[in-house]
Amino acid sequence: MRLSSYLKIFPSPDRPGHVLLYSTLRGSVAAISSETLAALQAGDVPAAGYEALTRLGMLVEDPVAERETMRGLIARANAEAREFKVSVVLNLDCNLDCGYCFEGEFRCGHYMSEQTADLLVQTLVRDRVARGWDLTVSFYGGEPLLSLDLILRISQQLHDAAQSHGVRYAFTLVTNGTLLDRSTALRLLPLGLQGAKFTLDGPQEIHDVQRPYASGAGSFDVVAGNLAQVCNLISIQLGANFKRDNYREFPRLLDQLPLYGITPDQLAVVMFTPVMSTGACADFNSGCAISEEPWLLEAIPFLREATLARGYRAPSPKPSACIVELDNSLVIDCTGKFYKCPAFMGWEELSVGSLTEGLRDFGVSHGIGNWQQEACLECSYLPLCFGGCRLVTKLQDKALTEVDCRRTFYDATLEQTVLQNLTYLAPRKKAAAQSAPPPVAAPSY
Structure with a gap:
């Protein structure tokens, strides 16, 4: 051994x-x-x-056999998957005016048509639901709830189709939080709403500057109020997008949440994500496009520590691959074009098909398996990155066949992350185990 x-x-x-x-x-x-x-x-x-x-x-x-097993890990996961996950971009419009929004450069107020929505449903039912796949849709934008009528139209049809084929349909929302109040959530729950990603960019005075309404008015009170209304109905991921000059103020957000009745037990996870200078989707991602700038190597562990110390959940390292490697994941924009990552929208050369023409082969264009080289297979960090983020590679004007090596980032942060888990998470798991009722012995036959 x-x-x-x-x-x-x-x-x-x-x-x-x-x-x-x-x-x-x-x-x-x-x-x-x-x-x-x-x-x-x-x-x-x-x-x-x-x-x-x-x-x-x-x-x-x-x-050696272990490395060969790793080489085939994603292929096996793709072969075994029976849930299809699709991000559906309903519009390129928003009632907020966030200065860092990557969609600002090509936002045109365009909305998905009913015809495209119906073709989307037909395609998902034909290619996935009718073939026994569970289906999870993430409605995204712009602001998806500006297209509430389409969410209802799409989800009703997919819900009914899933029931008739004996599979599961569910959906989530990537929303700025201004329109998801309790009445809207209750309206959507019977159709499969299971969770939402909200965003609060730090304490109120920072959020209201970074994420104002188009009118210039602050949005913090509305978002926090809606979050308080729905957090006991659905699973909530809370995102917060920080900058170099303000990240040290962000823990105060966690101190303000209980004032609205939002306690740690009501949030699935809190994700602090750096604002990228260009090209990244701050509302959607959970830190895929992370650089190795020295200030970030300090900011990310600092904010994770603040989150765990206050009793909230934070993401932990786990085996994960760039979304482009996963066969059971796709992005469909409001015109019906296919992409493998939401941040690729706007780059025509990175489209991989459409609802009318189907899915094109993207193995070469997107560098599938670029991590299957000895330098990566021998790297102890391989399970955490599998070649890193294709967006970072794109923004560096490199071919997507090149890897986004994360060694510097993990060298600087992983030890702190492990120690944070031992300090905060291990005692919670022990306490939960001690308070749980004794297991019931299974009958023997």
């Missing part, structure tokens, strides 16, 4: 003479003595703890 290639080793902060092993593939953590680590690195596997380390994915029989 050998140590996994996808393992990071950090000094234990509270146990001298011990280290922490962190599996980037499993997300598991183990503490072992420095002597045990030295023995494992020499190929001498102690009997004590052998089974546990193997179960946690930290010991493998053959590192």
Whole structure:
């Protein structure tokens, strides 16, 4: 047995003479003595703890075979998927005027037509629902709720089709939060609404500058009020887009939320995301396009610590690939064009088809499998990035066949993230386990 290639080793902060092993593939953590680590690195596997380390994915029989397994991981995930996820861009219009919006350069007030909406439904039913696929739609814009009539039209048809074929239909909203009040949420729930992504850009005085109405008026009170109305009805992801000159003020947002009745148990996750200078979709992404600027390497752990310390949930590292690698994921814009990432809208050369012509092969144009090279397969961070973000590569004027290496970012932040999880998340899991009722033994036959 050998140590996994996808393992990071950090000094234990509270146990001298011990280290922490962190599996980037499993997300598991183990503490072992420095002597045990030295023995494992020499190929001498102690009997004590052998089974546990193997179960946690930290010991493998053959590192070469492990790398080959990693090479086929995304292909296997694609082959096993039975849920199709599609982001539907209903319009390129918005009632807010956010200065950093990447869509501002090509926003034209265009709305999806009823004819395109019906063709969308026909295509999804024919190609997915009727073939036994569960379907999850993320309605996006612009501001999707400016097209409430289309959400109702599309969802009613997909809901009915899913029921008739014995599969599941659900949808979420990527919304600025100004229009999703309780009455609207209750209207949408029977058709499959399960969650929404809201955005509050920091404490009120910052948010109202960064995300004003088109009239110039602030929107914080309306968004926070709506969030308070619906957070007990659906799952809520709260996004907050920070800048270099204001990120240290953002923890005050978390202190303001309880004033509106929004407590940690009512939010699925809080995601602090840097505003990109160009091309990134701050409302949609959860930090895909992250650069290695020194201030960001400080800001991201700082904001994650502030989130966890106040009892809110923050994203944790987990195996993830760029959305372009996933066969069961697609973006359809308001004209019916296909893209593999919302941030690619506006680049005609990155369209991969349409509702009328179908899906074109994009394996070469989008650099599918660009991470299947020895430098990546041998990198301990591979499970966390699989070649990184194609948007970053595009913005650097590189071919999408090149990887967006994240080694510098993870070298600077992963140890802090693991220690934050041990400090804040592990005690919560232990407390939850202790308060849970005892398991009921399964009957034997």
